[in-house]
Amino acid sequence: MTASLKPEQNQLxxxxxxxxxxxxxxxxxxxxxxxxxxxxxxxxxxxxxxFPASGIVSLLYAMENGASTEIAVIGNEGVVGxxxxxxxxxxxxxxxxxxxxHGYRLKAAVLKTExxxxxxxxxxxxxxxxxxxxxxxxxxxxxxxxxxxQQLCRWLLLSLDRLVSSELTMTQELIAxxxxxxxxxxxxxxxKLQEAGLIRYSRxxxxxxxxxxxxxRVCECxxxxxxxxxxxxxxxxxx
Amino acid sequence: MTASLKPEQNQLxxxxxxxxxxxxxxxxxxxxxxxxxxxxxxxxxxxxxxFPASGIVSLLYAMENGASTEIAVIGNEGVVGxxxxxxxxxxxxxxxxxxxxHGYRLKAAVLKTExxxxxxxxxxxxxxxxxxxxxxxxxxxxxxxxxxxQQLCRWLLLSLDRLVSSELTMTQELIAxxxxxxxxxxxxxxxKLQEAGLIRYSRxxxxxxxxxxxxxRVCECxxxxxxxxxxxxxxxxxx
DNA sequence: CCCTTTAAGTGCGCTAGCGCACAGAGCGAT
DNA sequence: ATCGCTCTGTGCGCTAGCGCACTTAAAGGG
Numbered sequence: 001m002t003a004s005l006k007p008e009q010n011q012l013x014x015x016x017x018x019x020x021x022x023x024x025x026x027x028x029x030x031x032x033x034x035x036x037x038x039x040x041x042x043x044x045x046x047x048x049x050x051f052p053a054s055g056i057v058s059l060l061y062a063m064e065n066g067a068s069t070e071i072a073v074i075g076n077e078g079v080v081g082x083x084x085x086x087x088x089x090x091x092x093x094x095x096x097x098x099x100x101x102h103g104y105r106l107k108a109a110v111l112k113t114e115x116x117x118x119x120x121x122x123x124x125x126x127x128x129x130x131x132x133x134x135x136x137x138x139x140x141x142x143x144x145x146x147x148x149x150q151q152l153c154r155w156l157l158l159s160l161d162r163l164v165s166s167e168l169t170m171t172q173e174l175i176a177x178x179x180x181x182x183x184x185x186x187x188x189x190x191x192k193l194q195e196a197g198l199i200r201y202s203r204x205x206x207x208x209x210x211x212x213x214x215x216x217r218v219c220e221c222x223x224x225x226x227x228x229x230x231x232x233x234x235x236x237x238x239x
Numbered sequence: 240m241t242a243s244l245k246p247e248q249n250q251l252x253x254x255x256x257x258x259x260x261x262x263x264x265x266x267x268x269x270x271x272x273x274x275x276x277x278x279x280x281x282x283x284x285x286x287x288x289x290f291p292a293s294g295i296v297s298l299l300y301a302m303e304n305g306a307s308t309e310i311a312v313i314g315n316e317g318v319v320g321x322x323x324x325x326x327x328x329x330x331x332x333x334x335x336x337x338x339x340x341h342g343y344r345l346k347a348a349v350l351k352t353e354x355x356x357x358x359x360x361x362x363x364x365x366x367x368x369x370x371x372x373x374x375x376x377x378x379x380x381x382x383x384x385x386x387x388x389q390q391l392c393r394w395l396l397l398s399l400d401r402l403v404s405s406e407l408t409m410t411q412e413l414i415a416x417x418x419x420x421x422x423x424x425x426x427x428x429x430x431k432l433q434e435a436g437l438i439r440y441s442r443x444x445x446x447x448x449x450x451x452x453x454x455x456r457v458c459e460c461x462x463x464x465x466x467x468x469x470x471x472x473x474x475x476x477x478x
Numbered sequence: 479c480c481c482t483t484t485a486a487g488t489g490c491g492c493t494a495g496c497g498c499a500c501a502g503a504g505c506g507a508t
Numbered sequence: 509a510t511c512g513c514t515c516t517g518t519g520c521g522c523t524a525g526c527g528c529a530c531t532t533a534a535a536g537g538g
Contacts, residue, residue: 086369130325140379
């Protein structure tokens with residue numbers, strides 16, 4: 001694990017000036033992110049800020065009746081646990097690893113000290129938070145106005161952007177939980193996309209066959225989020 | 240206007256330590272917020288941070304086809320224009336005065352300087368931002384899972400919390416735009432509430448007759464947002 | 479290799495909300 | 509008082525998505 005210690009696989013870390021990065025480095029603890037790992041629970045006090053290097057983490061909100069909805073997805077372009085530096089210590093949502101990977105984490109105390117310095121790290125975390133807000137608001141809009149198959153396209157593209165391969169491991173049941181719809185609704189929507197040759201679906205494995213067509217079919221929400229992310233987030237710099 | 244210059248009507252300003260408050264005071268420019276005023280447009284560069292003292296401001300997102308959805312409401316408990324200190328300068332949403340009032344604003348440059356100091360102002364603004372995020376995520380959830388009349392209850396209560404009187408001036412058409420539903424849908428939902436004796440509706444004027452019953456009927460979303468606001472935001476201090 | 483488990487597909491009746499079209503109804507200006 | 513405008517109420521038919529019950533089919537462990 002130590003051999004492959006490359007925190008700069010996380011784009012935020014990668015974009016930090018060398019001085020800041022090196023100050024952080026000794027505090028970055030490598031963590032593996034197995035599928036299903038709950039990084040934090042709704043309302044629980046956060047202990048670490050997570051910098052994913054690979055994999056995908058979902059922010060989910062669970063309702064009293066058990067139904068749930070995905071609020072945002074986070075990959076190696078961001079961090080998990082913004083409540084730490086925003087000052088609230090916890091949020092009403094939970095963070096779950098949706099696609100296995102690995103990452104690095106920073107102890108709450110270290111993060112807070114560094115954040116208070118007010119330098120590049122603070123600026124980047126805040127800009128990322130704004131990008132995350134954009135994603136959340138767009139989710140709200142999409143939930144209201146768009147059909148399930150369009151939302152599925154959006155979800156697939158958002159996931160694809162955070163993965164290296166074009167295959168993702170995810171049952172329809174789980175996708176339904178993310179989108180906050182019925183499992184059968186996902187079956188139907190996925191069926192449409194499969195028929196149109198955009199994806200292939202098989203027992204928990206989705207392969208995206210034709211990304212361009214997916215982008216044609218998706219609602220505007222994906223583009224808005226993407227554009228805002230590109231605008232707000234640093235370009236990956238080679239170290 | 241100068242006679243009634245009481246920026247501490249805004250709860251964030253009121254909660255600032257005297258030293259910080261007084262440093263800000265000379266820069267606070269009073270502004271009136273007439274109904275319908277667009278504080279900022281989607282994508283436009285922000286020039287000021289607004290501290291409402293009365294009235295309500297809506298954050299709205301408009302889609303390509305003209306349909307729109309409210310993302311959050313802001314009253315004297317918060318600020319309008321968080322993108323300024325988050326670093327993005329603009330957002331894909333727009334801010335519109337939904338209920339007339341007044342407030343105070345700070346030039347972007349002044350705000351940034353003060354924010355960079357990293358003191359109580361920064362902490363408060365970030366905590367408020369987290370509360371706003373909670374509101375946005377809950378909106379996403381509510382859009383997905385709850386019936387129009389429950390959402391109307393939520394909307395009424397959120398508005399009521401930010402007003403002194405129990406009457407609000409708002410046509411069903413406008414409410415429909417906020418909730419992202421049909422105007423007729425609001426007519427129907429409002430009819431139900433009126434029949435149950437919770438509200439009285441008349442040509443753009445809604446009077447809330449029975450707030451407790453409204454709170455019984457509303458979905459959990461209102462409570463979650465309220466609780467999170469109370470947790471994160473400072474209690475009003477007497478100056 | 480079978481047999482259990484888990485994922486995916488299907489059918490059917492039901493309801494909420496949509497789109498459209500139009501009918502009262504209050505309010506304000508002339 | 510009247511006209512015109514805006515706001516509200518209503519009545520359609522239509523569709524997407526829901527809830528439920530069930531079948532089919534692949535995967536994987538004994």
